[in-house]
Amino acid sequence: MAGAELDLPLAETPTSRVLLWLTAGLVYLAVLAFGVAAVADGQLQDFERQPRIVTIALPPNPEPAAARAEVVEVLELLRRRPGVAYASLIDDDEIDSLVQPWLGSDAAAVDLPAGPSGLGMPLPRLIDIAYNPGVAVDLAALDRDLVAIVPGTTIGDSGLLQRSQERLALLFRSFAVVIGALLVGGVVGVNVWITRLDFRLHGQAVDLLRLMGAKDRYIAQQFEHHALGRTLRGAFLGFAFGLSTIVLVLFLPPLFGGTPLVEPALAPVHWVLLAIVPVATALLAALAARLAAHFGLARSP
Amino acid sequence: MDLRGVGLRYGAGAPVLHDIDLGLEAGGFYFLSGPTGAGKTSLLRLLSLSLPPSSGSLRVFGHDTGSLDRAALASLRQRIGVVFQDFRLLEHLSSFDNVALPLRINGADETETASFVADMLGWLGLADKLETLPTDLSMGQRQMLCIARAVVGKPRLLLADEPTSNIDSRNAERLMNLFIQLHKLGTTVVLATHSEALMQRYPFPVLAMQAGRLRPSRPRPTPTAPDNSVDAGPGPRDTEGD
Numbered sequence: 157m158a159g160a161e162l163d164l165p166l167a168e169t170p171t172s173r174v175l176l177w178l179t180a181g182l183v184y185l186a187v188l189a190f191g192v193a194a195v196a197d198g199q200l201q202d203f204e205r206q207p208r209i210v211t212i213a214l215p216p217n218p219e220p221a222a223a224r225a226e227v228v229e230v231l232e233l234l235r236r237r238p239g240v241a242y243a244s245l246i247d248d249d250e251i252d253s254l255v256q257p258w259l260g261s262d263a264a265a266v267d268l269p270a271g272p273s274g275l276g277m278p279l280p281r282l283i284d285i286a287y288n289p290g291v292a293v294d295l296a297a298l299d300r301d302l303v304a305i306v307p308g309t310t311i312g313d314s315g316l317l318q319r320s321q322e323r324l325a326l327l328f329r330s331f332a333v334v335i336g337a338l339l340v341g342g343v344v345g346v347n348v349w350i351t352r353l354d355f356r357l358h359g360q361a362v363d364l365l366r367l368m369g370a371k372d373r374y375i376a377q378q379f380e381h382h383a384l385g386r387t388l389r390g391a392f393l394g395f396a397f398g399l400s401t402i403v404l405v406l407f408l409p410p411l412f413g414g415t416p417l418v419e420p421a422l423a424p425v426h427w428v429l430l431a432i433v434p435v436a437t438a439l440l441a442a443l444a445a446r447l448a449a450h451f452g453l454a455r456s457p
Numbered sequence: 458m459d460l461r462g463v464g465l466r467y468g469a470g471a472p473v474l475h476d477i478d479l480g481l482e483a484g485g486f487y488f489l490s491g492p493t494g495a496g497k498t499s500l501l502r503l504l505s506l507s508l509p510p511s512s513g514s515l516r517v518f519g520h521d522t523g524s525l526d527r528a529a530l531a532s533l534r535q536r537i538g539v540v541f542q543d544f545r546l547l548e549h550l551s552s553f554d555n556v557a558l559p560l561r562i563n564g565a566d567e568t569e570t571a572s573f574v575a576d577m578l579g580w581l582g583l584a585d586k587l588e589t590l591p592t593d594l595s596m597g598q599r600q601m602l603c604i605a606r607a608v609v610g611k612p613r614l615l616l617a618d619e620p621t622s623n624i625d626s627r628n629a630e631r632l633m634n635l636f637i638q639l640h641k642l643g644t645t646v647v648l649a650t651h652s653e654a655l656m657q658r659y660p661f662p663v664l665a666m667q668a669g670r671l672r673p674s675r676p677r678p679t680p681t682a683p684d685n686s687v688d689a690g691p692g693p694r695d696t697e698g699d
Contacts, residue, residue: 163558165549364545367505368559369535371528453527457508 164354164361164375166382171350171357175383179390179441180397182343187398187433189336194426195406196329201423203322207241208287210295211312212302213280226306227281233301234283239291246282282312295319340437343391347383347441351448354379366456376449383445384438391434399430458483458504458614458645462513465499472511473499474669481647483613486640488656489649491666497649498542500666501616504647505539506530518613535563538612538644540620544603546591552578552602553587559610577605597624604632608639615639617648621655633659 166172214230217223227245234243287293295311302309355362365375406422458481465474474496481487489497502508503515506522515522517533525533538559546555553574560570578584581601583594591599600623607615615636621629633655640646647664650656656663665672 161550161554163547163550163561165547168549360545361547363507364547365558365562366531367507367534367537367539368562369531369533369537370562371531374562 162378162382163365163370164358164378164382166354166358166378167386169354169357171353172382172386175346175350175386176390176393178346179343179387179437180393182339182346183391183394183434183437184398184401185394186336186339186343186437187395187430188401189332189339190430190433191332191398191402193329193332193336194422194430196325196332198422198426199325200322200329203318203325204290207289208291208293208318210285210287210293210298211246212283212285212298213310213312214283214302214306215280215308216278217281218278223281227283229305230283230302230309233305234285237298239287239293241286241288243283243285246284251279251282280310293319336433340433340440343387343437344440344444347387347445348448351379351383351445352452354382355449355452362453363456366453372450372453375453376446379449380442380446384442387441388434388438391437395431395434402430458518459516460503460510460513461516463503463510463515464512465496465503465508466511472669474503474510477513477671479664479671481614481645483645484640484643486637486646486659486661487648488659488661488663489647489666490651490656490663493651495666496669497666498618499669501539501618501647501649504614505537505616506534535559535610536613538607538610538615540604540607540615540617542618542622544591544599546599546602546606548591551588551590552583552594555591555602556605556609559606563610574605574609577609578602581605597628600624601628601632604635608635611639611642612644614645615647617646619650620648621650621652629655 212230214226217226231243231245234240299309299311302311362375365378458479460477460479463474463477463479464472466472477500489500491497499508503510504517506517509515509522518536520529520533522530522533547558550558556578557570557574560573561567575584575587578587581604583598583601583605586594586598591602594602600620604617604620607617617636620636621632624632636646636648637659
């Protein structure tokens with residue numbers, strides 16, 4: 157095996173071209189899948205960097221003493237929970253200012269039973285909870301604990317919305333990683349299939365090398381080098397197209413004054429991981445080809 | 458090389474070799490003869506360790522091949538040169554690379570390989586064909602190339618299946634001289650042939666096969682060629698030839 161020329165005529169057969177283009181197509185799709193995973197991961201990291209504010213609403217309680225006791229108990233509970241930076245009751249003036257845009261400045265004249273608000277309305281008591289960045293907030297558990305103290309307590313929509321966005325990003329990331337891994341696995345599978353096919357196509361040449369005293373390792377390396385060369389070329393081709401697509405989707409619309417289809421939240425590590433995809437794919441494919449060749453050789457006399 | 462009670466069958470088919478008992482002396486020269494289908498090629502395949510015997514024992518260079526692992530068998534094969542009837546040249550490789558293949562497989566130094574292969578091809582009259590693909594060579598030249606590949610590694614055992622069938626008498630003579638030269642250097646040569654003339658011309662024992670069995674050796678005919686033709690044979694490094 158001298159220079160780039162292999163002893164076996166593996167590059168001379170149509171399977172070689174099939175390997176190149178199938179690899180290019182599968183790696184293109186894999187890069188897109190991992191690109192989606194990277195964007196989702198970027199969004200998740202973005203969520204984790206922001207302090208999370210969750211607002212809870214305790215239902216109105218006409219008994220001032222009982223209402224105060226409830227608030228104290230809830231605040232104590234919240235301040236004991238891990239990751240809570242602070243928890244504070246929103247004062248009545250602030251609540252008034254929140255509802256005035258909807259009810260108007262003469263809302264006090266509305267004929268409703270007196271509540272905690274100066275507006276004379278039975279408004280809920282609101283508590284803001286700030287979580288430290290990166291803390292995983294279990295809203296379901298929080299909801300259970302709060303309802304146990306004050307039945308009817310609700311968690312503000314903004315907290316739930318952020319949670320659902322996080323879940324969506326997590327789902328996208330997991331799904332895209334699985335799809336990307338399956339596509340890389342597809343490249344490996346294609347290499348195994350083509351190696352087995354080549355093994356049959358070039359059986360006489362393989363036999364010739366064996367007769368000259370080539371050890372299994374030597375022959376298997378022929379298949380490995382062929383797979384590595386072809387898969388690397390195909391993978392870089394697919395990677396180049398995949399990367400171009402990602403860059404177009406992330407950066408082209410803003411250049412023309414449009415809004416980006418997704419927020420480009422890719423960190424340098426994401427770009428590095430994407431760049432690893434073709435190399436890792438080719439290495440895995442070469443290893444698979446080598447093992448497939450060894451398997452084929454083990455069945456020969 | 459020693460075969461005891463060796464039989465061979467391909468898959469579940471009928472046996473093609475039966476109960477072969479054969480001892481080949483190290484450094485001997487043997488003709489292997491017999492009609493088509495007698496089992497010559499199958500016997501050569503056994504001797505080249507291409508196939509294991511279906512029964513009996515086969516010892517090569519003092520090793521019982523049945524007890525060797527794949528790597529050890531490969532090491533033994535490195536000491537065996539095979540000339541195929543159908544050449545089996547790798548058509549995507551140049552003449553040079555085809556001949557260099559056994560040396561490279563054996564891990565020979567590339568500079569030595571280059572020099573040795575060039576000398577060998579020069580001696581065989583293919584000095585100007587180093588970079589030529591086998592498909593661009595004549596049948597005779599391909600035969601020469603196949604032989605060069607078989608002998609370039611100075612094998613201890615040379616197996617040749619009808620090596621003179623595709624070349625003219627002048628080249629056949631040169632070829633026999635080469636084989637005899639190798640034999641004199643200590644290589645065991647087994648040459649399968651149909652040619653009665655060839656067997657009558659050289660004073661070597663004949664292993665006659667028929668229907669998958671070895672027949673008792675026949676008496677040696679009187680050689681028709683002068684024995685000094687053996688000495689005139691050029692070695693691999695003799696670039697002038699005849």
